[in-house]
Amino acid sequence: MAQPIVGLHHVTAIASDPQRNLDFYTQVLGLRFVKRTVNFDDPGTYHFYFGDDAGSPGTILTFFPWPHASRGHAGAGETTRTAFSVPLASLPFWRKRLEEEHILFEDTGKRFEEEVLTLRDPDGMVLEIVGHTDVKEPLAPRTSNVPAEHSIRGFFGVTLLERKSEGTFATLQTMGFHEVASEGNRHRFAAEGDALGNHIDVILDPEAGHGRMGAGSVHHIAFRAKDDSSQLEWLEILSKSLAVTPVQDRTYFHSIYFREPGGVLFELATDPPGFGLDEPAESLGQTLRLPPWLEAHHQEIERILPKITDKSAQPTEA
Numbered sequence: 288m289a290q291p292i293v294g295l296h297h298v299t300a301i302a303s304d305p306q307r308n309l310d311f312y313t314q315v316l317g318l319r320f321v322k323r324t325v326n327f328d329d330p331g332t333y334h335f336y337f338g339d340d341a342g343s344p345g346t347i348l349t350f351f352p353w354p355h356a357s358r359g360h361a362g363a364g365e366t367t368r369t370a371f372s373v374p375l376a377s378l379p380f381w382r383k384r385l386e387e388e389h390i391l392f393e394d395t396g397k398r399f400e401e402e403v404l405t406l407r408d409p410d411g412m413v414l415e416i417v418g419h420t421d422v423k424e425p426l427a428p429r430t431s432n433v434p435a436e437h438s439i440r441g442f443f444g445v446t447l448l449e450r451k452s453e454g455t456f457a458t459l460q461t462m463g464f465h466e467v468a469s470e471g472n473r474h475r476f477a478a479e480g481d482a483l484g485n486h487i488d489v490i491l492d493p494e495a496g497h498g499r500m501g502a503g504s505v506h507h508i509a510f511r512a513k514d515d516s517s518q519l520e521w522l523e524i525l526s527k528s529l530a531v532t533p534v535q536d537r538t539y540f541h542s543i544y545f546r547e548p549g550g551v552l553f554e555l556a557t558d559p560p561g562f563g564l565d566e567p568a569e570s571l572g573q574t575l576r577l578p579p580w581l582e583a584h585h586q587e588i589e590r591i592l593p594k595i596t597d598k599s600a601q602p603t604e605a
């Protein structure tokens with residue numbers, strides 16, 4: 288029996304303007320910019336990672352900002368909503384903050400047991416701020432002006448849009464997620480335990496059209512593997528019914544990928560080694576970090592990347 292998958296590890300999406308993306312997630316949502324690196328498959332473009340103070344699994348939202356990306360539109364076989372967890376009592380804070388920042392949002396109301404605010408990031412990516420009572424203690428970003436008690440804890444979960452249930456439900460069940468509630472055509476799956484990002488909602492719509500990936504689209508969602516040996520056990524289990532890639536070294540974690548039968552790209556990423564691998568906790572995200580095989584080209588890469596300014600409050604030197 289493999290170690291259970293407790294929830295999401297990270298969500299990766301596509302953005303356009305890197306500065307605008309960085310400003311929104313650090314200055315408006317108050318996440319920490321935990322890693323400034325490049326797309327390992329396209330080192331002339333950035334890969335940004337945002338999260339809690341440490342970039343803990345279950346809190347990590349990552350972006351490929353492609354300055355000229357045209358806007359995508361969501362369709363079947365895609366992750367259509369990414370939801371963050373905050374305390375229920377913090378929703379008034381978030382309403383006020385979004386108003387002050389001139390971010391349009393909608394009070395979506397109660398869904399199952401939780402209150403939901405819905406908003407879009409500057410590229411049109413649909414986000415939810417989910418207020419509920421059993422939130423985790425924060426590992427609040429030291430760089431943010433959001434008071435720790437109101438800080439985004441990490442993911443609540445994601446919503447997938449699917450035309451049919453069979454393959455997707457079976458895959459989630461194989462991964463240890465069970466249907467815990469449903470409301471209309473929304474089916475909520477949850478992993479055992481209370482880890483961040485342990486909710487996967489599936490909306491079934493047989494008429495849903497195909498989307499187009501672009502800015503504002505979620506590229507893939509990654510689930511957590513406890514370590515390398517657990518990942519290999521899952522590779523074996525999942526390979527019985529799905530086409531799974533070999534393990535790939537993503538520097539900060541190790542990954543396998545597969546497409547669930549409805550079309551959403553899933554990844555299983557290891558918790559270790561994490562973002563402290565190549566820079567100290569105090570200065571995460573402040574300078575460009577490259578994997579060893581790109582380090583020889585550091586200066587050229589830095590020269591061609593768009594210039595960005597991290598306006599986050601930097602921690603004072605000890």
Ligand code: ZN
Nearest residue numbers: 299507509554
């Ligand atoms: Zn990933």
